[in-house]
Structures are given as structure tokens and as C-alpha cells.
Amino acid sequence: MNRFAALLDRLVYEPGRNAKLRLMTDYFRHTPDPDRGYALAALTNALMFKEAKPGLIRGLVEERTDPVLFRMSYHYVGDLAETAALIWPTPHVSSPQVGGEALLGHNNPPSVPTIAEVVEALATTGKSELPARVASWLDALDETGRWALLKLITRELRVGVSARLAKTAVAQLGQIEPDEIELIWHGLEPPYENLFAWVEGRADKPESGNPAPFRPPMLAHPLEDEDMAKLNAADFVGEWKWDGIRLQAVAGISDHGLPARRIYSRTGEDVSAAFPDLVEALDFEAAIDGELLIVRNGRVQSFNVLQQRLNRKAVTAKLMSEFPAHLRVYDILTECDEDLRDLPFMQRRERLETLVARLNHPRIDLSPMVPFASWDDLAAARSDPAFVGAGLDADAIEGCMIKRADSPYLPGRPKGYWYKWKRDPYLVDAVMMYGQRGHGKRSSFYSDYTFGVWRDGPEGEELVPVGKAYHGFTDEELMKLDRYVRNHTVNHFGPVREVEYGKDRGLVLEVAFEGLQRSTRHKSGVAMRFPRINRIRWDKPPAEADRIETLEKILARGEKEIHPLKGQRTEGRQS
Template identity: 55%
Template sequence: MQRFAELLDRLVLTPSRNGKLKLIADYFRAVPDPERGWALAALTGELDIRSVKPAMLRDLMLDRMDEVLFGYSYDYVGDLAETIALVWPAPHDGTGPLRNDVPSLSEVIGTLEGATRIEGPKLVAEWLDRLDSSGRYALLKLVTGQLRVGASSRLAKQALADFGGKDITEIEEMWHGLDAPYLALFDWLEGRADKPVSAARSPFRPVMLSQPLEEPDYGRIDPDHYAAEWKWDGIRVQATCEAGVRRLYSRTGDDISAAFPDLAEAMEFEGSIDGELLVARPGGGGEPLLDPHGSVLRDDIVVGTFSDLQQRLNRKSVSLAVQRKHPVFLRVYDLLQDGADDLRALPFRERRERLDRFMTKLEPTRFDVSPFIPFQTFDDLARARSHPPHAVIEGLMLKRWDSAYVPGRPKGPWFKWKQDPHVIDAVLMYAQRGHGKRSSFYSDYTFGVWTGPEGAGELVPVGKAYFGFTDAELKQLDKYVRDHTTERFGPVRSVRATRDEGLVLEIAFEGLQRSPRHKSGVAMRFPRVSRLRWDKPAAEADRLETLQRMLPA
């Protein structure tokens, strides 16, 4: 446990990706089985400890500390695990943490997997008494599954590949057939055994990604060499079905099938398809479902916004009510596996011809083909990009007709040409503490624009951003928030924002949509701070009408 605690501490304090990769790979070299395997499971989110939940940990703390004092501490630190780790009292017998009595990862995980929800918190309390603050932090992060140390599942897999001198695609393709603590995997990586034979049915096939289209490449794009499609505003997924096992994967290889049982139920095929997951909401305008030839399939079902799709994301289960309100379908781009045939080495043109035939067997209300955009010149594409027919489109995809399906992001075969971001000037209204290494900074910012009569209006919130600024700018923003706070609401501060005094933020965002859930009536897609406008008076920030004019008809 102590080495795992040291790893988490160093990951939090290491900003660079390469630095994090080296830390994890070095940990795998230094730590024996099965400890390193359980650490890998924690880093990749494969652990599911059900006997302990965050609310139980809070109750443990309130048995040992005044509720008001704990509330102030939590407000200042901003992270539950870190707060408890720092303020947990030493045992009443005065012995304090005992490093020679530190539990191992195997002990913690094995014991908690067999514990009830009554036993789990008691076990955690006993271990907290035996650990120092760093060990307590690691233990609490482990049992809640909320590491937040800047290391994604794919980063951990890349570190594993670096450690063993393998290609990450080999690990990703076998991953869902492996079980923690991954003894056979480490034996292979260290050269003591042959490559494990994946037991996974419907394995993940690492996705092919595109490069942003830049001006030097404009001249390469012509209809003889490239096909053009719309870039839909959903999430990229892979639907795979083999011998009755149905799995829906995110682009990073995470199994998200549980959040979309309605789509999984319709996956009655043998193969693997690549596409964009979208919400099909009843009526009300939008882009209708199309058949593979571009004809309207059903005019009572239209493509919903990304905001609609967010109601389904990151859930372990979804109620029938949510499924009915936000039904999903897959707009298919590519065919990777057709029965027993692996098609990834074939040219894109041949894969799409096979895909058109493959799609005739699928339920049309759950699967359709992304249609091509006809063009003769690059100017035709530029016009299409500037005037997409629907708000759920965020640009163009350009793919070479002769391109094989290659994992990763090769240069040249596929390009994405997104629309230019929208930009507005807004006023900072609220700030909230961040998490992890940002827990002592006010780094999450709510901003608004003016509405009401000119010269006498009020600010209405239109979005929230927590990236786009440098570390130096973060310190400036944090100081501004502290110096101009007018009210406090737990971890949130209200910032002075009037026509005469306020900080203007230049906000860039990818798209805009109507939203009855927000007071302003609008919701932004991917907002971020692009510039701090210290020079601009708050009264000159944009008005709500400016955003309303950006809304699609």
C-alpha cells in the first residue's frame, strides 16, 4: 500500500504525460505480483468495491470530528479523500501510524470484496488508524474508485506497453479478456510466457483517428482521392457482436454497454462496426433519420443534441424512463469485422461497399449509414463546412478512398475539418474550487452575459469553463476571485460582477443549442477560456441576444 500511495502522490505532482508514463512503468518494474496487478486495475478503473461508498466515509469522519469543523476543512481542501486523509485523528492509544503494520493492496481488496456494507466502513477505519496521511489518501481513493491523479485508463495501458516493450494495440485488443491481478499478462510482458490468448468474445479493436485539416493540406483534397462525410456531434463508439456477446466500446476501449442496453439489444449481427452514438428524440425539428441512400427513413425521429446524449453517459445502469426519453442509435462510419472476416486491411472504398450490404440486415431505427457529401472542388467542401444543414454537425470528415483502417492517428489518410469556434465576451460570476492538484485554487468558472434593457440589465449565467488558461493565469484568476468575493456558498464563491466592476473572459465554444433547463435558454458545447480581457469593461461584454442569434434556425 505504501508504494501505491507514493505512486499516487507523484502522479498528482507530475504534470507531463511522459513523466506519468515513466512513473507507472517504473512502478511495474519495482513492485511484485500481485500488488502491481491490483494497482493496474485501480488505475484503469477495473475495480468495483461495493462495500464502501463516499457517504459512509463522511459518516466515519463525523464520528471523530465536529461536523462544522469538518465542513470548513472540506470546503478548503475541496476533495473528500484528501480532507479525511489530512484530518483523521491518531488512535486514542497514542501509537499513531505503524509502518510495519501497513496493509497491502491485496489485503485491502481481497478483504473488502468479501465484506458487507456494514463491515466495509469498519475495516476502512481500522486501516486508516494504521496508515500515515499519504497511505490514508491512497486507501480512500482506492475504495471510492475516484483516483483523479491525472492518469487515464489508456495512459496506464500505454505505460504497461512501454514497460513490456509492446505495442499498445496488442494490449487493448486482449484487455477485455483479462482479469486482475493480470498475472499472465505480466508474465508475457517480462518474457516468461507466451502472449495470453484473449478469452474475450467481441474484443475491442483500437480505433483509427483523424488529423486536423490544415491549410498546407487543402490542395490534397479532391473527390478522386477522398470521400467526405459530416462530422456528427455525438460520441465515437464501436459496436461488436460475436457468438451472442454484445459490447459497445468507447473510443478508448471502455465497455459502455451497460449505459445503452436499448442499442445492445438491437445488435443482432456478427461483426464489428464503427460509428457515432447519437440520441434519436421524437419530433420537434432536427435532422431526420436517413437510410443508406440518404432518403428520409422516419420523419418522427430526429437527431438529438449532445446535451440529450449526456443524460445517458457515464451511467452504470439506465432506467426505462430515461431510455424512452433519450433513445439512442448508431450512425455507422465503417465496417471492421464482417462475420469471420477482418476487413481492416482493405481500402476504405471496399469496406464501405461491404458496409452498405451489411446494414441491410440491421434494425433501421437503431442503425443507419453516415451519408457521403458530394463535391467536385475544395470550395464545395468549404461551403458545406460553413453552412451545415443541422446543429448536430460540427464539421467534416475527409477519408482517403484507399486507406486501410490503422489504429492510432496516422498522418494523411483521414482528416477532420471542424467549424471555427464561436467566441463571445462574458463576465465572471461564480468560481468553485477544483480537484486534485487544483483543490486549493478557484479554477471552475461560471460566466454570464447581459440581458434586459440597455444600460440597466442583469447578468444571466450561460456556461462554465475550467480549462483554456495557463498555470500563471490560474493564479491570477484565483487571486481575483479571493479579492472580489461577495458571497460564499460552500466551495463556491460569488464574484463581484456589475457594469462598473467585473472581469471579462473571452470564451470559445464549439456550438450552441437551445436548453429549457437553463435560465438563459442556451447551452454551450465545449466552452473554454481563450483569453483574459483585463482591458475590457464589464459593461461591454456580450448580450444574450448575441448568443440567441447564433442558435440554429
């Protein structure tokens, strides 16, 4: 466990991707099985502990320490694992005998567990025995070890490592392509001993047994002004960028001759069970890439409507009928065991058009191209999709995708091939109302800000919260915002500070956001999607901030799309 803790500790403070890669590769190379396999599972979020919950940890700490002190410390630090690791009392160990008797303490101090022992015990220990087991581990470990253990238990590593990067580190043990691991990943289970044996040349490649495997998606770069000056419009083609959820639909034939149909998220999670109505439509043998949307009467609905189908534990017939899942596709990766990813984009597009036409299913259609001869033409389409040809679907368009006509389908985010050019975000001026401490490296700063706009209340104009943002500012601006919160606090609510605000006092924040939705969590009744601090308006009086009517006008544009289904709205976006 100590070696795994040292790895996590170094990953947290290492900002560079290549340096993180070297740290993980070195760990996997010098750590024996099964420890390295369980570490890989932790880094790829492939572990699930049914009985180990944050409440268990809080209960253990409050039994060993002053509960009030712990809660105050937790509020200050903002991270449960870090707080518990630091405040956990170090047990006394036995000292040399004095007068033939051992001093008070543990004659047999607990031994430091390995990560394999921890993972296997968490999977088999009953709920009643688990607290004592976790406490014994905490007693045996030092501060860094305790922190790593608790991060493992809560499945919140937050060390700046993606699942893809961890798999890339494993691939470097044998100089193989990370894609080869991705293709067999869903057929593997922790602690991945057969995977390590293969990459190190000690065994054959594991057979995934999955006739419909996930393939890493190709991602786009945001289009910047300087990019357009360098790129030739004639080399690129355009598509609409839909405001949905990226999915990969794969259908194949098993060894027994039976159809296998899978739907994956962009990170490779099998989400087929959440969309049985879409799975039924996969009557082909191919892997296609597209966007999950809700389509009613031929019209794409807003993201607010799509949210009714996300993060569902149960999918009812009524839900599928009222919120029918639809896949709008824009690329094809394989067809009938033929890998098409090395073909130029336009050739893949022709293959995709043929497949969709042959399929002829109402749940699956093509994402239309956006014709343009110059960047000015594309800019006009981006600013007014309805005028250019998107018609009634215009409200569900985020912007444009720009793809080189000869681009292969490459995993990751390769430069120079695909770009995304989103429509300009909405901007409003809002007043800061609350500040909260951040997490990790920001745990010492008030970096999360709740802000509000004006509306008419029973006693005159009042501020009502409409969102919360924690990025969009520089480190230097963070220092100033943190100082402002500390110097203008008027009330405390646990880790949250209320700052002074009113018509003649307060700080105005220019907030950028990409959409709005109804919300019962906010007093205003609305909530922003993807808000960020665009600018700090030190110069602007709070009385001149925007009113709720400004947001209501934006919201009203797509409000009529949502089919009522009471009690089933969710907030936030799945990626």
C-alpha cells in the same frame, strides 16, 4: 500500499507520457502478484466498492478532528482525499518503558496494508464493520499512503493516466502490442495474474472467450491552419462529423454457435444493456465503427434529444419508442473473422457499403461522404452543410472529418491520417459572477468561473448565470483571474466566492461554446455545452455584455426537435 502510493505520487507530478509509461512499467515489473494486478485495475477504473463512499470518509474525519476545521480545510483544498490525508491525526505509538510501564499509546500499532489486502477487504467487509477497517488503515499509513488509499476508495485517482496507457505499460513487460491486450481485456478479471504470466512469457495467452471483442478506436487530430497548407486535398476524402456519441458495434458467433452482440463506448465499456433496440439490429458478423444518434422520421435530432438516452439505469419501451437509437457508421474493422484494419480506408469503405446494403436495417445506415476538390470546397461544405447536401440533418453536424484515402485503421491518434474540422463555436460576452477553487494542481487557485448574461428582471436588468468554465486560459492568465477573484470578492459560499458585478463593475469573459440546452439548474433556463474561456475582455464594460435573447435565438433553432418527456432530461455529455 506504500509502493502503490509512491507510484501515484510520482505520476501526479510527471507531465510526460513516456515518463509515466516508464514509471508504471517499472512498478509492474518489480511488484509481485496480486498487488500489481489490483494496481492495474485501479488505474483502468476496473474496481467497484459497493459500500465505500465519500460520506464514510467525511464521517471518519469529522469523528477524529474538529468538524468545522475539516470543512474549512476541505473548502480550501478542494479535494477530499488530499484534505483527509493531511488532517488525519497521527496515532501515538508506544515508547520505551519508563519505570516498568509503557507510555500511553498503541502497544501494537496497526501494520501497513498491501493494496491487495485493501481491495479484498473492501469487497468483503460489511457496511457496519467498514468504518473501523478504513480507520485502522489510515492510522497505519503516512500522509502519502492515506492519500493513495482514499483515492483508491473514491475511484478518483486523477493521475493523468488513461486505461490505454496503463495497458501499454503492461504490454512493455513482454514487448507485445497493446492491441493484443485490448482484444482479451473484457475476458479478464483483477488481479490479472494470467495476463502478467502471459506478457512475461510464463504462460500461454489467456483466452478471452468473448466472440465479440472490443478493438481500440482510431482517433483524429484537430485540423489546424498550418495543416491545410501542408496537406494535398487530392489525398483525402471527407465525411460529416456528427454530433453524437462514438460507438463500436460488434457481432460474432460463440463457441456454442449462438450469436453474440455487443455495443461498446469509445473507451471499451460494454453499454449494450443501455441500447437493446440497437443490439437487435446487429444481424451480421463484423465490427463496425460509428456514431450513436436519434433519428425520427428520417431526420437526425440534436444532441439535446440524444441526451434522453444517455446514462439510463432503466430503458423502457416508451423511451425506446420516443427516442429510437440509431447507428450511423463510417468504418468497418473486421468481417467474418477477417481483420480489415490494415486495408486502405476506401477499400474498407467499399466493404462497409456492401455490409450495410445487405443488412438493410432502418437502425443502421452509412455516414455520407462530402465531395470536394479543394480545401475551399470543403470549407464551403463545413460552413453550410444543408446547402451541400446534408439537408434536414444539418443541425446535427459538428463539422467535417478528413481522412487519407489510403489510411489503415490504427489504434490511438496517429499523425497524418485523420483530422476533425469542427464548425466555428458560438461566442458570447458574459460577466463573471462566481469563482471556485479547482482540483489537484489547481486546488490553490480560483480556476472555475460561473458567468452570466443580461436579461430584464422585475427591478430592471439583471445578470443570470448561463454556464461555468474552467479551461481555455493560460497559466499566466489563471494567475491574473485568481487575483481578480480574491481582490473583488463580495461574498462567500463555502468554496465559492461571489465577485462584484454590475453595469459599471465586473469582468467580461468572451466564452466559446458548442451548443445550448434547456436547464432547470440555471436561473436563466439555459446551459452551455462545452464552454471555455476564449478571451478575457479586460477592456470591455460589463454593460456591453450579451443578453439572454442572444442565447434564446441559438437555442430556438433546435428547440422544436425535442419530444416532450418530462423529468427525464440530463445534462452533460458522455464520451
